[in-house]
Amino acid sequence: MSAPLVEVRAISRSYSMRSGMFGRATAVHAVDGVSLTIPKGETLGLVGESGSGKSTTGRIVLGLEPPDCGEVRFGGKPMAALGTAAWRTQRARMQMIFQDPLGALDRRLPVATQIREPLDIHGVGTPSMREERVRELLRAVELTPAHGARYPGALSGGQRQRIVLARALATKPDFLVCDEPVSALDVSIQAQVVNLLCDLQAQLGLTLLFISHDLRVVRQISNVVAVMYLGRIVEVGSADDLFARPEHPYTQALVSASPAPGRRSAGRIVLAGDPPNPAARPQGCAFHPRCPRAIARCASEVPALSAVGGDRQVACHLVTGAQTRDAA
Amino acid sequence: MSPLVSIEGLSVAFNGVPVLRGVDLALGKGEALGLVGESGSGKSVTWLAALGLLPRHAKISGSVRLDGRELLGAPAAELDRVRGGRVAMIFQDPASALNPVLTIRKQLCEALALHRDLQGETVKAEAKRLLDLVGIPDAARRLEAYPHEFSGGQVQRIMIAMALAGNPDLLIADEPTTALDATIQAQILELLSTIRREMSMAMVLISHDLGVVAENCDRVAVMYAGRIVEQAPSNQLFADPLHPYAQGLIGALPPLDGPRRRLTAIPGTVPDPAHMPTGCAFAPRCTLATDPCGLAAPTLAPIANDRTVACIRADASRRALLGIAAE
Numbered sequence: 031m032s033a034p035l036v037e038v039r040a041i042s043r044s045y046s047m048r049s050g051m052f053g054r055a056t057a058v059h060a061v062d063g064v065s066l067t068i069p070k071g072e073t074l075g076l077v078g079e080s081g082s083g084k085s086t087t088g089r090i091v092l093g094l095e096p097p098d099c100g101e102v103r104f105g106g107k108p109m110a111a112l113g114t115a116a117w118r119t120q121r122a123r124m125q126m127i128f129q130d131p132l133g134a135l136d137r138r139l140p141v142a143t144q145i146r147e148p149l150d151i152h153g154v155g156t157p158s159m160r161e162e163r164v165r166e167l168l169r170a171v172e173l174t175p176a177h178g179a180r181y182p183g184a185l186s187g188g189q190r191q192r193i194v195l196a197r198a199l200a201t202k203p204d205f206l207v208c209d210e211p212v213s214a215l216d217v218s219i220q221a222q223v224v225n226l227l228c229d230l231q232a233q234l235g236l237t238l239l240f241i242s243h244d245l246r247v248v249r250q251i252s253n254v255v256a257v258m259y260l261g262r263i264v265e266v267g268s269a270d271d272l273f274a275r276p277e278h279p280y281t282q283a284l285v286s287a288s289p290a291p292g293r294r295s296a297g298r299i300v301l302a303g304d305p306p307n308p309a310a311r312p313q314g315c316a317f318h319p320r321c322p323r324a325i326a327r328c329a330s331e332v333p334a335l336s337a338v339g340g341d342r343q344v345a346c347h348l349v350t351g352a353q354t355r356d357a358a
Numbered sequence: 359m360s361p362l363v364s365i366e367g368l369s370v371a372f373n374g375v376p377v378l379r380g381v382d383l384a385l386g387k388g389e390a391l392g393l394v395g396e397s398g399s400g401k402s403v404t405w406l407a408a409l410g411l412l413p414r415h416a417k418i419s420g421s422v423r424l425d426g427r428e429l430l431g432a433p434a435a436e437l438d439r440v441r442g443g444r445v446a447m448i449f450q451d452p453a454s455a456l457n458p459v460l461t462i463r464k465q466l467c468e469a470l471a472l473h474r475d476l477q478g479e480t481v482k483a484e485a486k487r488l489l490d491l492v493g494i495p496d497a498a499r500r501l502e503a504y505p506h507e508f509s510g511g512q513v514q515r516i517m518i519a520m521a522l523a524g525n526p527d528l529l530i531a532d533e534p535t536t537a538l539d540a541t542i543q544a545q546i547l548e549l550l551s552t553i554r555r556e557m558s559m560a561m562v563l564i565s566h567d568l569g570v571v572a573e574n575c576d577r578v579a580v581m582y583a584g585r586i587v588e589q590a591p592s593n594q595l596f597a598d599p600l601h602p603y604a605q606g607l608i609g610a611l612p613p614l615d616g617p618r619r620r621l622t623a624i625p626g627t628v629p630d631p632a633h634m635p636t637g638c639a640f641a642p643r644c645t646l647a648t649d650p651c652g653l654a655a656p657t658l659a660p661i662a663n664d665r666t667v668a669c670i671r672a673d674a675s676r677r678a679l680l681g682i683a684a685e
Contacts, residue, residue, distance in 0.1 A: 079541065225621055246613070285614070289569030300544045
């Protein structure tokens with residue numbers, strides 16, 4: 031395994047929220063003690079339901095939002111302070127792709143101009159070199175220069191996401207955070223963009239943090255997958271192994287809830303209860319009210335993420351540690 | 359057995375642009391039919407047109423029969439008895455389908471008063487029974503709550519309760535779980551299948567998610583650019599898709615287990631309804647297309663027991679599929 035490009039050390043972030051106009055402010059722990067490492071050239075998939083803190087994690091990793099505690103290290107160095115020259119240089123090496131490409135593009139500018147913008151901002155090369163780079167980027171995302179002259183409204187959803195990808199690649203970043211990049215696309219177009227992302231990663235040696243609720247897409251693109259529940263990571267493991275043998279009861283339910291063509295829903299784990307509310311986090315293990323296997327200890331004690339053998343880490347009192355697994 | 363609903367040659371055009379181009383579909387009593395296809399393929403428009411829910415400027419032709427009675431052009435009074443009574447519909451965004459300033463009780467009782475001759479206390483008792491049925495805990499107290507006091511999954515349960523108010527023979531569920539999280543989606547799908555079994559109700563499940571449709575439907579129809587291109591029992595469709603588009607859809611789905619493979623993406627994009635290619639609408643994206651494909655649009659023809667496909671290259675595509683399987 032090569033040296034990690036991105037290291038996230040125990041980051042936490044909470045927001046204060048009022049219920050009603052005169053309600054007392056309560057703290058919402060969006061992210062709570064999350065640690066991640068992403069080796070250079072690899073992809074870490076981050077899955078979880080809405081409100082699990084996966085997008086907030088992505089924003090903190092990119093430095094769009096400061097963590098309350100913990101730190102993010104990029105290329106072995108801590109992130110530079112917001113707004114400094116060092117921060118700007120660092121930011122050019124990391125980019126983000128969002129779910130809604132139309133929202134990320136300016137409807138009143140031709141898309142080629144928008145791909146050029148990061149080059150102008152970071153002052154890369156001469157104007158003619160920038161023009162050449164835009165053409166090169168359009169080719170890289172399998173579009174033609176003719177597409178570049180169009181406005182976002184005249185492109186299809188898949189083409190727009192390619193433009194967003196081309197713009198993100200303009201400054202030759204090392205690291206991309208992709209937040210639900212294909213969730214708004216139809217399945218056939220989704221496959222085109224996923225394949226393109228895999229190809230570009232292989233060509234350019236990109237490191238990716240891939241955030242999605244879609245287990246299939248995450249498995250397709252990731253080396254390692256982390257599962258989040260209410261701001262904490264509950265399980266981490268290599269993508270193939272994690273989905274084949276999920277250990278945490280929540281991961282098991284997620285995998286079982288993912289419908290597959292050609293398989294009738296026999297023995298599906300259907301979780302009771304509502305999706306968790308980050309403002310009313312249960313005591314102990316946050317998952318215990320919905321967990322089919324919860325014991326008394328789960329309600330009082332927060333399980334720590336610990337290694338259970340291989341490269342798997344699980345935060346669950348019922349999944350015993352490496353010693354017992356080896357002994358068995 | 360005569361079908362519950364039969365749709366023949368249903369076509370819809372908005373401002374002269376055809377969006378539905380001759381849909382034929384039949385649904386038996388108690389059957390679960392899945393309708394899949396990409397956005398803009400006409401899955402929702404088919405049922406909105408069938409129930410007379412499209413805006414007035416939509417031009418509709420063809421025939422939609424419910425138990426042999428024609429619905430297209432039927433008088434408003436008759437449609438009012440059908441909609442919400444015999445045929446109910448639930449949508450993707452349940453929150454916008456409820457009135458935010460009325461309690462759940464008001465809204466459920468309104469539906470019950472419209473479709474069932476119930477009076478006074480019995481209405482309230484029935485409303486409570488429906489909430490119990492769809493699994494809302496503490497139903498008696500929750501009847502007095504407003505929509506915003508429920509979570510997304512619970513609001514969808516309330517929509518299902520409301521749809522059941524008229525004891526429908528057919529429930530049309532238009533992307534009922536698309537806006538929900540995976541674990542909540544599993545809950546709602548389980549609820550729908552339990553209710554369908556208990557009330558022996560027919561269901562049309564409209565979804566872009568092949569997995570959801572495969573697991574919850576007896577039969578699946580695949581739509582592309584305003585037409586049905588393949589229709590088959592769901593286990594057969596997913597094991598052995600015949601239309602190149604159906605094959606493409608299934609190939610584009612990343613597997614959750616087994617070895618990873620490069621996804622077989624369908625090249626290009628869905629054609630613009632205003633500029634449809636002549637002949638088969640899928641031909642420009644099809645790897646098996648030959649010259650005759652560009653001449654005339656293929657009709658939906660039977661190819662095996664209970665299966666129909668609209669493709670003149672269906673035999674070739676089946677051979678190609680078997681060739682891949684033999685490797």
